[in-house]
Amino acid sequence: MSAWARTAGLPAAALALVGGVLAVQLANGGGSFEPMRTADPCVERTVTAQADGIEGLTESLVLLGVDGAACRLDTSREAFVLELGQGGERTDAEIDALREGLRDAVRRMDDEGSLPPASDLVDEALDTAELNGFLEAAIRALPDSVVDAALKTDDVLLRAIDELDLRELLGDLDSQDELNAQLEVAITQAVKDSLAARLRDLI
Amino acid sequence: MRRAVAPLLAVTVALVLADSAVVTLALPDILQELDASVPQVAWVLICFNLVLGLVSVPTAMSLLRVSPRVPSAIGIAVFAGASAWCAVAGSIDVLIVARCVQALGGALALVGCLELMVAEWGERRGVAAWVTAGVVGTATGPVAGGLLTQAISWEAIFVVQVPFAVLAVPAALAVRAAPAQVPDRHRPEARPNLTLALLSAALTAALFLLVLLLVEGWRRSPATAALTVSVVPVAALAARPLARLLRASPQVEVAVGCFLVAGGLAGLAIPPSAYLAWTIAPQALVGLGLGLTVDRLTAQAMDMRLPRARHAGWTIAARHVGVVVGLAILTPVFTADLRDAQVPAQEAITALVIDAALQPQDKVDLAGALGEELSEQQGRVPDLHRAFTSLDLDPDDRLVADELERDLDSQLERAATHAFRDSFLIGSGLALAALATALLPRRRRTT
Numbered sequence: 001m002s003a004w005a006r007t008a009g010l011p012a013a014a015l016a017l018v019g020g021v022l023a024v025q026l027a028n029g030g031g032s033f034e035p036m037r038t039a040d041p042c043v044e045r046t047v048t049a050q051a052d053g054i055e056g057l058t059e060s061l062v063l064l065g066v067d068g069a070a071c072r073l074d075t076s077r078e079a080f081v082l083e084l085g086q087g088g089e090r091t092d093a094e095i096d097a098l099r100e101g102l103r104d105a106v107r108r109m110d111d112e113g114s115l116p117p118a119s120d121l122v123d124e125a126l127d128t129a130e131l132n133g134f135l136e137a138a139i140r141a142l143p144d145s146v147v148d149a150a151l152k153t154d155d156v157l158l159r160a161i162d163e164l165d166l167r168e169l170l171g172d173l174d175s176q177d178e179l180n181a182q183l184e185v186a187i188t189q190a191v192k193d194s195l196a197a198r199l200r201d202l203i
Numbered sequence: 204m205r206r207a208v209a210p211l212l213a214v215t216v217a218l219v220l221a222d223s224a225v226v227t228l229a230l231p232d233i234l235q236e237l238d239a240s241v242p243q244v245a246w247v248l249i250c251f252n253l254v255l256g257l258v259s260v261p262t263a264m265s266l267l268r269v270s271p272r273v274p275s276a277i278g279i280a281v282f283a284g285a286s287a288w289c290a291v292a293g294s295i296d297v298l299i300v301a302r303c304v305q306a307l308g309g310a311l312a313l314v315g316c317l318e319l320m321v322a323e324w325g326e327r328r329g330v331a332a333w334v335t336a337g338v339v340g341t342a343t344g345p346v347a348g349g350l351l352t353q354a355i356s357w358e359a360i361f362v363v364q365v366p367f368a369v370l371a372v373p374a375a376l377a378v379r380a381a382p383a384q385v386p387d388r389h390r391p392e393a394r395p396n397l398t399l400a401l402l403s404a405a406l407t408a409a410l411f412l413l414v415l416l417l418v419e420g421w422r423r424s425p426a427t428a429a430l431t432v433s434v435v436p437v438a439a440l441a442a443r444p445l446a447r448l449l450r451a452s453p454q455v456e457v458a459v460g461c462f463l464v465a466g467g468l469a470g471l472a473i474p475p476s477a478y479l480a481w482t483i484a485p486q487a488l489v490g491l492g493l494g495l496t497v498d499r500l501t502a503q504a505m506d507m508r509l510p511r512a513r514h515a516g517w518t519i520a521a522r523h524v525g526v527v528v529g530l531a532i533l534t535p536v537f538t539a540d541l542r543d544a545q546v547p548a549q550e551a552i553t554a555l556v557i558d559a560a561l562q563p564q565d566k567v568d569l570a571g572a573l574g575e576e577l578s579e580q581q582g583r584v585p586d587l588h589r590a591f592t593s594l595d596l597d598p599d600d601r602l603v604a605d606e607l608e609r610d611l612d613s614q615l616e617r618a619a620t621h622a623f624r625d626s627f628l629i630g631s632g633l634a635l636a637a638l639a640t641a642l643l644p645r646r647r648r649t650t
Contacts, residue, residue, distance in 0.1 A: 010451035014459045017491075018466030021484045022473075030473035030481075034621040035544070035614050036551040050562050059563045066557075078550035081557065085574060 041070035041077045044108070053124045054187070057116060061105045061157070068101030069094070084170055095166050102161045110154040118151035119144035125187055151194050159190035209323040211367070211374040212316045213332050215279055217340030218364050219309035221347060223252055223526060224407075227414045228349035228425045229357035236357070239295035241538065246299050248411070249530050254306035255313075256523035263314040263516030271318040271512070276375040278311025283368035290361035312371075313519055314512045319378045321511065330511070334501045341522075342436035342493060345410050349429025391514060394640060395503040396521040398457065401637035402496055403525030405464050408533055408630025409489045410435065412623055413471060413482065415537075419584055420619030421477045422612075431479050434486040435493065442494025453499050458641045460495030463488045465634035472627035477616035492634070497522075529633065533626045540622040541584075548618035549577065552611050559607045561600055569594055569604075573611075584619050587611050 022030075039045060047063040049056035070080040073093065084090075109115045126136055163186040226233070226247055234244045266274055285305035292298035321329035351359040410432065417428035446456050470485030504521070505514045556570055572590035579585075591608045 007451070007455060009449040010446065010455055010459045011462075013445075013449065014463050014466075017488060018463065018469075021466065021470045021488060024484070025470055025473050025475055025481065028475035028481075030475045033473070033475055033477075033617055035547040035618045036554065037547075038550050038554060048560075050560055055563065063557065076550060077557070078553040081553055082549060085570065 038076040038078050041067040041075075041080075054121060057121075060109065060114070061102055064105035064108060065098060065102035068104040069097040070101075072097040072100060087171075090167055090170055098166055098170075099161060099164075103158060106154050106157045106161065115153040115157070117144065117148045118153045118156060119147040121153065121156065121187065122147055122151070122191065125191065150198050151191065155197075156187065156190045156194045159193050160186040163189050163193075208374040208377050209320055209329075209332070211371045212275075212320050212323070213336040214367050215282075215312055215371040216316050216320075216333055216336040217343075218367055219255075219282060219313050220337045220340035221344030222305065222309065222364075223255070223341060223344060223523065224248070224410050225344040225348035225360055226357070227345045227411050228418060228428055229352040229360055230415075231418055232352055232357045232425075233295070233298070237292070237295045237298065243295045243299075245530065245534055247295070247302055249527055250299050251302045251306045251309075252523040252526040252530070254303045255310050256520050256525075256527060258307060258310045259314065259519035259523070260513065260516040262310045263510075263512040266311075266314055266318065266512050267510055271315040272376055272378055274311055275315025275319055276372045278308045278313075278315055279368050279371045279375055281305075281308025282312050283365050283372070284308070286361045286364040286368065290358040290365075310516075310519070312368075314516055315375065317515045318512055319375055322378050330502070330505060333515070334498045334505075337501065338439065338493070338497050339436070341406075341497065342439045342490070343433075345414055346429045346433045346436060349414065349425040349432070353424055353426030353429065389509055389514070391517045392504045392506075394643070395457075395500040396517050398461070398637045398640045399497070399500045399504065399518060400521040400525035400528065401633050401640060402461060402464065402500070403522045404529030404532065405468060405630045405634035405637060406489070406493060407526045407529030408468055408627060408633065409464070409471070409486070411530065412533065412537065412626050412630065413486070416619065416623045417479070417482075420623065421479075421616055422584065422586065423479070427479070431482060432486065434483055435490040438487040438490025439494035442491045445491070446495055453503065454641070456495045457499050457503075458638055460492040460499070461634050461638035461641055463492030463495065465492075465631045465638065467492060468627050468631035468634060472624045472631065474620060477613070477620060496637075529630070532633075533629060536629060537623055537626040540625055541619070544618040544622040547621075548615055551614040551618070555607060555610050555614065560603050561596075561607070565594060565596060565600060565604075584615055587615070 045067060047060055049059040049063075051059050066081060067077050070077040073080060075083075080094075083094075106115070122139065126139060164182065169182050230244050230247065233239065233247060234241065237244075282305055285301050285308055288301040289298055289305060292301050317330070317333045320333050323329065324332060348360050351357075351363065414428050414432055417423045417431055418425060423431070442460075451459065467485040467488030467490075470488060471482060474481040474485075501518045504518045505511060552573065553570075556566055556573070559566060559569075561569070569590060572593045573587060576585045576587055576590045587608060591604055594604060596604055
């Protein structure tokens with residue numbers, strides 16, 4: 001073996017080995033094996049609710065609303081949710097951002113035509129609401145077209161969002177029953193307010 | 204019996220040097236069983252290397268004035284006794300003190316065994332066997348420790364050392380003639396010792412960080428981790444035949460070895476996924492580098508330099524101070540990076556849970572259970588499986604939950620791997636610094 005080969009053989013083999021290993025690692029995504037990055041909450045994302053009825057609608061509104069709130073607070077959706085999960089007193093800025101985020105979500109779903117007709121909401125609300133039997137029967141007797149003409153879903157939801165005590169609601173995040181009870185009260189009140197406003201407009 | 208004397212002494216050398224990193228894979232078990240903190244458990248590793256690094260030269264100096272037989276036997280006996288003490292230590296403080304005593308005995312045993320092996324096998328073969336035993340011990344320590352921890356317990360690591368060391372005590376006393384003591388003739392060889400120190404710091408990154416990544420980050424068992432890191436000693440064994448084939452000079456071998464270690468550590472910094480196979484080729488590079496460098500550098504530092512024991516002491520000091528320096532540099536870096544990795548990992552997990560195709564109430568329940576797991580296992584990579592087993596789901600949703608669990612585990616693996624990246628790259632930088640010291644032009648001697 002020549003002197004040159006003796007001097008250069010091992011370094012050349014080492015260069016080839018190191019270069020080959022690093023090239024294979026990088027070619028298979030070695031430089032980018034890191035945690036998923038959070039998405040920009042200000043960019044609209046498509047959400048799919050897993051639940052049906054009012055629960056599914058609430059799920060969609062919350063998913064979109066949290067995005068809107070995070071965008072307003074200049075943070076990520078995930079950081080905002082983790083912050084809410086910590087418990088403790090919520091700031092006015094967080095409450096305001098969440099309320100506005102939920103209102104934006106209603107408007108967006110209305111624009112997309114993905115809000116259900118009010119009659120769907122009323123039927124389901126009646127199933128759980130503890131109303132006078134006569135009154136419940138009277139409302140159920142109304143044709144859907146009458147209900148849909150009298151109530152606009154977006155109006156009911158926007159009023160419900162304004163009715164909601166978000167501070168208290170965020171304190172009961174762990175309990176679905178508590179959450180439902182609060183939503184029910186808010187929606188029932190919103191339906192009443194919406195009907196009253198409609199009547200005022202007609203008169 | 205006579206034939207067994209020198210091999211028993213070589214085994215003792217390998218055991219003492221294996222102890223430098225033998226507990227690496229047992230650290231999570233020690234942490235849990237002795238109710239210790241992460242910094243305390245790191246001291247189980249650091250204290251042994253620190254004491255060995257600090258006392259090896261003074262120990263070698265003290266041996267110049269006496270016959271090495273009795274001091275070596277005492278050193279081996281202290282090492283054996285302290286190993287037994289480590290095995291029965293009931294608290295982390297006792298274990299750390301026992302490890303310090305183990306290193307004190309180990310230092311005496313190492314330098315004494317060198318003289319005794321030279322007495323038994325002659326200068327050339329004795330020194331070569333002492334160097335090789337050290338390399339084998341260093342490379343196989345984590346593997347042996349991991350297998351014993353998985354098969355029996357962390358205490359077994361120390362228990363199995365006792366009989367070998369006990370047998371080596373009469374072997375040391377049985378050596379007939381100790382070599383003649385020589386006066387202090389040569390100054391320590393700075394360059395190979397410095398290269399050795401920097402390379403040891405880099406190799407610490409390879410062995411210590413890799414097993415931590417495998418066990419803590421990727422949640423593999425100690426046995427799996429041990430089998431995985433066995434690539435390093437196997438490749439180290441293959442290095443010598445490769446070097447013989449290419450007939451490179453010792454200087455070229457050392458420089459190439461440092462480069463291979465640097466390249467291997469860079470490869471470990473960028474695995475494409477958490478599959479163990481992605482660590483094999485980078486580890487092979489590290490192992491080849493280890494096999495090409497440590498014995499050459501040790502031989503260069505000791506070559507024809509007298510008194511032999513003192514120069515051997517310098518090589519031990521360089522290696523173990525290098526390990527301590529490596530741990531001192533890397534531990535704060537990767538612990539801080541692991542802490543910093545928690546936020547992106549939590550956010551990635553939150554995103555996946557929010558977007559999961561599960562019913563809202565199941566998501567709320569899962570989020571609560573995951574939150575409990577994350578807070579319970581603060582400072583460590585959490586095991587999320589319990590959070591999923593606590594869910595009451597129908598069969599369709601269970602399939603979705605299983606897929607979600609895999610995705611969440613993948614995010615944790617990504618976060619842990621990313622957190623180790625800088626430390627591996629620093630290790631690679633240390634190996635390149637070792638390469639720079641090996642490439643520095645030699646100063647010409649003036650007469």
